[in-house]
Amino acid sequence: MAHLPxxxxxxxxxxxxxxxxxxxxxxxxxxxxxVADDLATLHAELDRIRHENTRIKQHLRDWQSxxxxxxxx
Numbered sequence: 786m787a788h789l790p791x792x793x794x795x796x797x798x799x800x801x802x803x804x805x806x807x808x809x810x811x812x813x814x815x816x817x818x819x820v821a822d823d824l825a826t827l828h829a830e831l832d833r834i835r836h837e838n839t840r841i842k843q844h845l846r847d848w849q850s851x852x853x854x855x856x857x858x
Contacts, residue, residue: 793825 796817
């Protein structure tokens with residue numbers, strides 16, 4: 786079964802069924818919020834890195850079009 790990619794909101798909003806001798810719901814919720822915060826930070830950093838990568842590639846293409854030797858066939 787395919788799972789949707791995790792995002793901070795999905796982690797924060799996930800609920801587990803209550804069982805008689807289960808885990809402390811407060812601790813589970815606190816942990817999920819911590820994981821969601823870390824996930825949100827990682828997604829933001831990934832977006833920043835992707836943007837930077839695109840910018841660097843464009844600058845490289847610009848530089849190559851101005852200074853790289855032309856190959857004639």
